[in-house]
Amino acid sequence: MEKEDKIYVAGHRGMVGSAICRRLAKDGFANVVTRTHAELDLMDPAAVRRFYAEEKPDVAVIAAAKVGGIGANSAGNAVFLYENEMIAMNTVMGAFEAGVKRLLFLGSTCIYPRMAPQPIPESALLTSPLEKTNEGYALAKISGLKLCEFLRRDKGVTYHSLMPTNLYGPGDNYDVVGGHVLPTMIRKFETARLNRDPVVNLWGSGTPLREFLHVDDLAAACVFLLKMDNPPDLVNVGSGREVTIRTLAEMVKAATGCKAQIAWDRSKPDGTPRKLCDTTLIRSLGWKPEIDLEEGIRRTVECYRAELAAGNIRV
Numbered sequence: 001m002e003k004e005d006k007i008y009v010a011g012h013r014g015m016v017g018s019a020i021c022r023r024l025a026k027d028g029f030a031n032v033v034t035r036t037h038a039e040l041d042l043m044d045p046a047a048v049r050r051f052y053a054e055e056k057p058d059v060a061v062i063a064a065a066k067v068g069g070i071g072a073n074s075a076g077n078a079v080f081l082y083e084n085e086m087i088a089m090n091t092v093m094g095a096f097e098a099g100v101k102r103l104l105f106l107g108s109t110c111i112y113p114r115m116a117p118q119p120i121p122e123s124a125l126l127t128s129p130l131e132k133t134n135e136g137y138a139l140a141k142i143s144g145l146k147l148c149e150f151l152r153r154d155k156g157v158t159y160h161s162l163m164p165t166n167l168y169g170p171g172d173n174y175d176v177v178g179g180h181v182l183p184t185m186i187r188k189f190e191t192a193r194l195n196r197d198p199v200v201n202l203w204g205s206g207t208p209l210r211e212f213l214h215v216d217d218l219a220a221a222c223v224f225l226l227k228m229d230n231p232p233d234l235v236n237v238g239s240g241r242e243v244t245i246r247t248l249a250e251m252v253k254a255a256t257g258c259k260a261q262i263a264w265d266r267s268k269p270d271g272t273p274r275k276l277c278d279t280t281l282i283r284s285l286g287w288k289p290e291i292d293l294e295e296g297i298r299r300t301v302e303c304y305r306a307e308l309a310a311g312n313i314r315v
């Protein structure tokens with residue numbers, strides 16, 4: 001990728017896409033094109049084709065997706081499969097048909113089998129059954145990354161994929177029913193602190209292990225891979241540090257200054273017991289994360305407070 005390249009970032013209003021746009025600007029890539037959802041429906045193949053034909057970007061970064069936490073995914077596997085499949089097929093195939101030479105497709109480490117070896121290497125893909133709570137999302141992302149792999153192998157375009165671990169950071173979605181665990185905890189503890197509630201209710205047993213990566217670290221990894229001439233087809237991006245959900249809760253509670261007790265609602269799902277990705281590959285290429293979890297949570301709580309004060313919390 002060169003400084004003068006025209007770069008299309010799909011999903012630029014989301015937490016990931018906006019972080020990628022910030023990073024591209026910081027690194028001097030000034031020719032970025034975007035479309036809002038209202039301007040371009042990525043589920044509409046004809047509209048996506050028209051867009052690529054008009055703009056003719058050199059590079060595409062696919063950070064658009066329908067995302068959600070364990071609650072939203074487990075209640076809506078059909079919609080998560082359908083919408084993400086449509087977005088992936090249209091944005092990747094549309095780019096290829098319009099002659100886009102380079103594309104980075106973003107997925108998630110939930111593409112790996114539920115009982116994958118830990119830490120999960122890229123080679124674990126499609127070796128055993130998926131986690132049921134987010135199977136729809138995972139299947140759509142697997143199709144997208146496979147489409148990139150096939151086009152690269154058969155047609156010679158540099159289409160490659162990156163699988164981030166659980167992400168958090170500015171611009172996250174704070175929906176307490178359908179959101180991911182970290183932003184949900186921030187909102188629950190902040191709300192309890194402000195209301196002086198005695199108890200915060202969290203889900204499951206608190207024992208599952210999860211890895212978290214600040215979205216600014218992910219954005220740096222995206223630009224790092226885009227600058228490589230011959231990136232691997234599939235690369236994990238994670239922090240390499242895992243914590244139990246219980247430890248995460250204590251960290252978020254401390255960062256917000258909330259004094260409430262924590263109650264665990266065991267009628268809610270735990271999801272996959274462990275999800276740590278093996279980051280040997282990306283580290284061997286020369287990338288590493290810079291923002292540790294405590295610092296990242298502190299910064300994100302500040303962002304949440306600023307977004308709340310400005311009245312633009314996404315839910």
Ligand code: GDP
Binds near residue numbers: 134166179204208245
């Ligand atoms: P996952 O990593 O794909 O499973 O999705 P999440 O980001 O939603 O994380 C889910 C993990 O956090 C599960 O083990 C949940 O039981 C646990 N958890 C604890 N409290 C909450 C909560 O309030 N919301 C969510 N989404 N998950 C919670």
